[in-house]
Amino acid sequence: xxxxxxxxxxxxxxxxxxxxxxxxxxxxxxxxxxxxxxxxxxxxxxxxxxxxxxxxxxxxxxxxxxxxxxxxxxxxxxxxxxxxxxxxxxxxxxxxxxxxxxxxxxxxxxxxxxxxxxxxxxxxxxxxxxxxxxxxxxxxxxxxxxxxxxxxxxxxxxxxxxxxxxxxxxxxxxxxxxxxxxxxxxxxxxxxxxxxxxxxxxxxxxxxxxxxxxxxxxxxxxxxxxxxxxxxxxxxxxxxxxxxxxxxxxxxxxxxxxxxxxxxxxxxxxxxxxxxxxxxxxxxxxxxxxxxxxxxxxxxxxxxxxxxxxxxxxxxxxxxxxxxxxxxxx
Numbered sequence: 163x164x165x166x167x168x169x170x171x172x173x174x175x176x177x178x179x180x181x182x183x184x185x186x187x188x189x190x191x192x193x194x195x196x197x198x199x200x201x202x203x204x205x206x207x208x209x210x211x212x213x214x215x216x217x218x219x220x221x222x223x224x225x226x227x228x229x230x231x232x233x234x235x236x237x238x239x240x241x242x243x244x245x246x247x248x249x250x251x252x253x254x255x256x257x258x259x260x261x262x263x264x265x266x267x268x269x270x271x272x273x274x275x276x277x278x279x280x281x282x283x284x285x286x287x288x289x290x291x292x293x294x295x296x297x298x299x300x301x302x303x304x305x306x307x308x309x310x311x312x313x314x315x316x317x318x319x320x321x322x323x324x325x326x327x328x329x330x331x332x333x334x335x336x337x338x339x340x341x342x343x344x345x346x347x348x349x350x351x352x353x354x355x356x357x358x359x360x361x362x363x364x365x366x367x368x369x370x371x372x373x374x375x376x377x378x379x380x381x382x383x384x385x386x387x388x389x390x391x392x393x394x395x396x397x398x399x400x401x402x403x404x405x406x407x408x409x410x411x412x413x414x415x416x417x418x419x420x421x422x423x424x425x426x427x428x429x430x431x432x433x434x435x436x437x438x439x440x441x442x443x444x445x446x447x448x449x450x451x452x453x454x455x456x457x458x459x460x461x462x463x464x465x466x467x468x469x470x471x472x473x474x475x476x477x478x479x480x481x482x483x484x485x486x487x488x489x490x491x492x
Contacts (some may be wrong), residue, residue: 167193169191170194171271173196173275175203175204175474176475177275177461178478179194179226180460180475180479181485182488183232187236189237190237191239192233193267194238194241197274197422203275203419204225206297213471236385243354244259247425250429252413253268254268255268257268257270271450271481272459272463274423274460275419275463276462278303278416281313292374292375293379296330297412298322298416299325302330305329307329307331308410308412310412310413310414313417314335316417320348330412338393339366340366379412382408387402420437438465451484458484460474460477460481
């Protein structure tokens, strides 16, 4: 026998919880499946300084917890579980969870977010958790006094590098291009740390391997550089690049995310080449609708451009309103 919910929200980050708040207020008693990373990416952020209503900033975990309590206050139920597959060939939808439970639903909102992208270089997988990490706020304190490397050029990389200065002897920010993609705010903060001697920047540089062991942790990384950027690609094309090593005790990877949408591959939901969900968009209602009637999407599974907490929340609101209209019609 399968449990049944009028509306299932897949994901418990900002998009999913906002959808649950609005769906709860519409008396749909939504069931929220928390996924592998309950609370989403915001729980990995110590200080959220740009979420409206918090002039002094707010801890990411605290913000998510308050949103969860608000959703539950309006009738939402949050349940542990990750969706492995959805059968959308008939109604109600049939959701099979990884541990084997089955849930049916009249409507579904996919708000399962995205997971950290990795470098795919030798030593990275073997040393993940033993000096290699995708979350500075989670693991930075474990490597107090070490020389650390942060890989990336966006807001996340800048934030992680700034955060790690509290623990590291030195932080080296490695970016494969000359220009950063981060906001000016974060670039200015990192430049301040550079002036203070806390951070060193290595542009047009990439890691090619991470050396170490589970027992001793990370020992050093191998790097390549080229004055015009993308050195690994140039090396593969036969160009000459500079090769070197850096002695470090920890490596933090902050190079973007991959949308968590594999559970939709057996459905008619349209995904782009990177796995992001295509939604209707446009003007008027139904902007979060997918190609499968009754299945809506919101947050970082859709948005590969803005990727902000506030935009995820706005899209979660839209998805709940679209789902409410669909359920009322049904």
